Amino acid sequence: MKGKQESHKQEVQPVRALTDEKIYLKPEQIKRLFKTHLQGAYVRSGACVCIWLFTMLAFFYGAIDSASFRGASFVMVFIILMHIPTIPVLRLIHRRKLYEPFSFMIHVLEILGYTSFIYFVGGFRSTYLTPIYAAMIFYVGVLAPKRYPIILAGICSAFFSIMVGLEHFGYLPHQNAFFPYQFQWNIIVLTLVFLSVLLFVVAFMSSYTAGVLHDTRSRLQVQNTELTHANKRLVKEIEDRRRADKALKESERKLQDIFENVPDAIFSHDLNGYFIETNRGMKKILGYKDNEPLPEHFSLFDLSPPALRALVNDYLDRALSSPRTKGLMRVLRKDGGELIVEYRNSLLLNENGDVVGVLGSARDITDRVLAEKEKQKLQEQLQHAKKMEALGTLAGGVAHDLNNILSGIVSYPDLLLMEIPQESSLRKPLLTIKRSGEKAASIVQDLLTLARRGVSICEVVNLNNVIEEYLDSPEYRMLVNHNPLIEVETHLEEDLMAVLGSVTHLSKTVMNLVTNAAESMPDGGKLIIETANRYLDGPVEGFDELVPGDYVIIKVADSGIGMSEKDRERIFDPFYTKKVMGRSGTGLGLTVVWGAVKDLGGHIHVESMPSKGSSFTILLPSTNDRVNSDVKKPIYGDFSGNGESILVVDDNMEQREIATNILSRLGYDVVAVSNGESAIEYLKKNRADLILLDMIMHPGIDGLDTYKQILEIHPGQKAIIASGYSETERVKEAQDLGAGSYIKKPYLMEKIGHAVKSELHGG
Numbered sequence: 001m002k003g004k005q006e007s008h009k010q011e012v013q014p015v016r017a018l019t020d021e022k023i024y025l026k027p028e029q030i031k032r033l034f035k036t037h038l039q040g041a042y043v044r045s046g047a048c049v050c051i052w053l054f055t056m057l058a059f060f061y062g063a064i065d066s067a068s069f070r071g072a073s074f075v076m077v078f079i080i081l082m083h084i085p086t087i088p089v090l091r092l093i094h095r096r097k098l099y100e101p102f103s104f105m106i107h108v109l110e111i112l113g114y115t116s117f118i119y120f121v122g123g124f125r126s127t128y129l130t131p132i133y134a135a136m137i138f139y140v141g142v143l144a145p146k147r148y149p150i151i152l153a154g155i156c157s158a159f160f161s162i163m164v165g166l167e168h169f170g171y172l173p174h175q176n177a178f179f180p181y182q183f184q185w186n187i188i189v190l191t192l193v194f195l196s197v198l199l200f201v202v203a204f205m206s207s208y209t210a211g212v213l214h215d216t217r218s219r220l221q222v223q224n225t226e227l228t229h230a231n232k233r234l235v236k237e238i239e240d241r242r243r244a245d246k247a248l249k250e251s252e253r254k255l256q257d258i259f260e261n262v263p264d265a266i267f268s269h270d271l272n273g274y275f276i277e278t279n280r281g282m283k284k285i286l287g288y289k290d291n292e293p294l295p296e297h298f299s300l301f302d303l304s305p306p307a308l309r310a311l312v313n314d315y316l317d318r319a320l321s322s323p324r325t326k327g328l329m330r331v332l333r334k335d336g337g338e339l340i341v342e343y344r345n346s347l348l349l350n351e352n353g354d355v356v357g358v359l360g361s362a363r364d365i366t367d368r369v370l371a372e373k374e375k376q377k378l379q380e381q382l383q384h385a386k387k388m389e390a391l392g393t394l395a396g397g398v399a400h401d402l403n404n405i406l407s408g409i410v411s412y413p414d415l416l417l418m419e420i421p422q423e424s425s426l427r428k429p430l431l432t433i434k435r436s437g438e439k440a441a442s443i444v445q446d447l448l449t450l451a452r453r454g455v456s457i458c459e460v461v462n463l464n465n466v467i468e469e470y471l472d473s474p475e476y477r478m479l480v481n482h483n484p485l486i487e488v489e490t491h492l493e494e495d496l497m498a499v500l501g502s503v504t505h506l507s508k509t510v511m512n513l514v515t516n517a518a519e520s521m522p523d524g525g526k527l528i529i530e531t532a533n534r535y536l537d538g539p540v541e542g543f544d545e546l547v548p549g550d551y552v553i554i555k556v557a558d559s560g561i562g563m564s565e566k567d568r569e570r571i572f573d574p575f576y577t578k579k580v581m582g583r584s585g586t587g588l589g590l591t592v593v594w595g596a597v598k599d600l601g602g603h604i605h606v607e608s609m610p611s612k613g614s615s616f617t618i619l620l621p622s623t624n625d626r627v628n629s630d631v632k633k634p635i636y637g638d639f640s641g642n643g644e645s646i647l648v649v650d651d652n653m654e655q656r657e658i659a660t661n662i663l664s665r666l667g668y669d670v671v672a673v674s675n676g677e678s679a680i681e682y683l684k685k686n687r688a689d690l691i692l693l694d695m696i697m698h699p700g701i702d703g704l705d706t707y708k709q710i711l712e713i714h715p716g717q718k719a720i721i722a723s724g725y726s727e728t729e730r731v732k733e734a735q736d737l738g739a740g741s742y743i744k745k746p747y748l749m750e751k752i753g754h755a756v757k758s759e760l761h762g763g
Contacts, residue, residue: 023095023096023097024094024095024096025093025094025095025096025099030090030091030093030094030099033090033099033103034087034090034091037087037090037103037106038087040139040140041083041087043139044079044110044136044139045079045080045083047132047135048076048079048080049076049080051076051117051129051132052072052073052076055069055072055073055076055121056069058121064120064121064122064175065175067175068120068121068122068175069120071116071119071120071175072117072120072121075113075116075117075120076113076117078113078116079110079113079114079117082106082109082110082113083106086102086105086106086109087106089102090102090103104148104151107136107140107148107152108155110136111133111136111152111155111156111159112159114132114133114136114156115156115159115160115163117129117132118130118132118160118163119163119167119172119175120175121175122175123163123164123167123172123174123175124164124167124168124188124191127191127195130156130160130195130199133153133156133160133199134198134199134202136152136156137149137152137153137156137199137202137203137206138202138205138206138209139206140152140206146207146210146211149202149203149204149206149207150200150203150204150207152203153196153199153200153202153203154200156199157192157195157196157199157200160192160195161192161196164188164192168185168188261280261281262279262281263281263284264281264361264362264363265278265279265281265282265285265286265341265361265362265363265364266278266279266281266282266360266361267279267282267359267360267361267362268348268357268358268359268360269299269300269357269358270356270357271316271320271355271356271357272299272316273299273300273301273312273316274297274298274299275294275298275299275300276357278294282362285331285333285339285341285362285364286303286331286332286333286334287333287334287335287337288334300312300315300316302332303331303332304329304330304331304332305330305331305332305338308330315327315329319345319358319360320347320355320358323346323347324344324345324346325343325344325345326342326343326344326345327342327343328340328341328342328343328365329341329343329362339364339366340364340365340366340369341362341363341364341365342362342363342365343360343361343362343363344360344361344362345358345359345360346358346359346360347359380569409433409434409437409746412658412661413430413431413433413434413437414434414662414748414749414750415661415662415665415749416430417430417431417434437746459500459501459502459503460498460499460500460623460625460626460627461498461499461500461501461502461503461506461627462496462498462627463496463499463506463510463531463552463554463620464492464493464496464531465627466503466506466507466510467490467492467510467529467531467554468492469507470507470510470511470514471488471490475511476511476514479514479515479518482518483518483519483521483524484524485521485523485524485525486518486521486524486525486526486527487524487525487526487527488527488528488529489526489527489528489529490528490529490530491528491529491530491531492529492530492531493531493532493533495533496531496532496533496552497533497550497552497622497623497624498552498622498623498624498625498626498627499552499600499620499621499622499623500600500621500623500625501600501620502596505596505599505600506596506600508592508593508596509592509593509596509597509618510529510554510556512589512590512592512593513556513590513593513616514527514529514556515589516589516590516616517556517557517558517560517614517616518558520558520560520561520562520613520614521558521559521560521561522560522561525558525559525560525613526558526559527556527557527558527559528555528556528557528558529554529555529556530553530554530555530556530557531552531553531554531555532552532553532555533550533551533552533553533622534550534551534552534553534619535549535550535551536548536549536551536619547621549621549622550621550622551619551620551621551622552619552620552621552622553617553618553619553620554617554618554620555615555616555617555618556615556616557613557614557615557616558613558614558615559612559613560613560614561610561611561613562608562609562610562611562612562613562614563606563608563609563610563614564610568606568608571590571606572590572591572593572594593616597618597620600620600621601620601621602618602619602620602621603618603619604616604617604618604619605617639666639749639750639753639754639756639757640666640667640753641663641666641667641668641756641757641760642667643667643668643669644668644669644689644690644760645668645669645670645671645687645688645689645690646663646668646669646670646671646688646689646690646691646692646756647670647671647672647673647679647682647683647688647690647691647692648660648663648670648671648672648673648692649672649673649675649676649678649679649691649692649693649694649697649703649706650672650674650692650694650697650722651674651675651694651697651698651700652694653674655694655745655747656672656674657672658746658747659672659692659722659747659752660672662747662749662752662753663692663752663756665749666749666753666756668756671686671688675697675699675700675701676697676700676701676702676703676705676706676709677700677701677706679691679693679706679710680706680709680710680713683710683713683714683717684713687714688717689718689760690718690719690720690756690759690760691707691710691717691718691719691720692719692720692722692752692756693706693707693719693720693721693722693734693739694722694723695721695722695723695730695731695734696723696724702730703721703723703730703734704730704731704733704734707719707734707737707739708737711737711738716738717738718738718740718759718760719734719738719739719740719759720739720740720741720742720743720755720756720759721734721735721739721740721741721742721743722742722743722744722745722747723742723744723745724744724745740755740758740759741755741758741759743755
């Protein structure tokens, strides 16, 4: 249907164009006709001026009186001035039916003017002036259609006859002329007939002349066209030959320009790999200047790295055995650097069709290959991050539940130790239970670190102190006892800058790195621990997205068995280990290191080769804050209360009981509720000096929403936040609203007592 509509439109358009040509004049026709009328107006106006000058002479010599001269002058002015408005109007008329009548009207007004002029200078006595009619008829007839002169002749004859008749019978007064009016009507009729015949003869002659001129012009145009075409053909043949020669030279020049200026390397080489021709693109790729020639007898063997030159023969065999080949090749630059190029070849043939070499092009794709490798690396990092996030979510959930379970093991020994005397035989078992619980809580912290939620404490730490404390710990002494053949060296910078972090997690990081290094040297070796200050203002190999600034470096290196590239890529994956389970942990050690370093805004890089040892380098942002060396461990008596009222809000029954028992033992008046809604209802009728608020509660509203509604009831209500997780954005939002410190479960008497005391007394 659409095709039929388009076909119909195509048929209608030519018909519409022909119809428009019959109705409207073309722009070029309007321009030509306007020019013709304008030229005619200039000619006839000039003639009128000449006639008026003769009329003025006649007036000076008394042939006509002043009234006749004024009338004749007025008519001449009318004939000249009437062209000013009428001629421009012709340019605005586009319809044929309007153009021709308006053009004809101009000629009629002109004839009326000529007739009036003849009347004023003598009327019938001035018949000698009627050649004015003949001149106008002939001029118009030559340029206008053939019917125009006949019609104008009739109008001129009619206007003159009417004027003579009106004058003869006295309807028009006789003008004062040199000759008196003494003509009989028969003489007048004869003269008018003769004049009319004369005008029609002139009209016929002008039409005939116009036809002759048109035919002659047409023949001349045909002949001129034929001569022009013949001349053009001759010139074209000459120009074609000239252009062919020029095009051939231009084509050769363009091909040479393309050959030289294309950025890719274009080359040809013989059957033995020796280059026949190369372009500037090849020089640029290989590191040569434009005006610098390639070495003499340059070949593919010179381009190939020494280790890959044996493959050149394979390339030649493949390139010469197939019409078209493509592939990748490593090449050497002039400066010794290596590039990866992508080549496309075809066979080079002589005039007999025999293969004489290879014609090809090559493009440097080193950046593209590196970009693809970088993209692959980023994708692997993204997959690793997603995997760590998934495992972290699992670990975080398990850790939260374990924190609740461990609360009883960690918290109740504190209460029992306060109830029994110092000499009791139960004190040692209780302390053992407490230490075991704290170690279990430490494992939970490892899981939270894996979940990227574990660094809740941020304090100013000196890494040298952390390393020295670890080297003086029972864990390190046990490690040395198990690995007596290992020699440990430390190179610690004296004025090491401090970092912001958790002493616990930094200590775990050092311990895990040292343990990993020791276990990689079963036959003994050297283990080196180094620290240093470093200012970095640019990219460092092995570290991504490094922000310029001051860093503290900790490096742990060993001379052990090392790792393959495959193992090095997975070294930080959870549970990925090749060591003996039971002795070497659960495979979380280096994963915890990675999580802790990332939580502290740091970077870690591993260098290792099989049988050549490994090196772990960590960069941590430094701080200008000083390490607080005057921290005094508080004693239980510092946390005793004076009967202040405390509301404990926790969804876990065991946690509520532990917190209630600890706070009651410390001398506080404690009320416990199981959810946020109950806490709000309680505080509508009662007041509490302090609220111990669990952040995560199910079901119902969480700690933040609970605290917001409590503030509406009691503005400025004091509170401290507790959770099995580390700090979150909702914890910080609650603290921004007025909540105090944040404590992590499981509850320890020391932690909870210090936090409550500090919040109640403002410090």
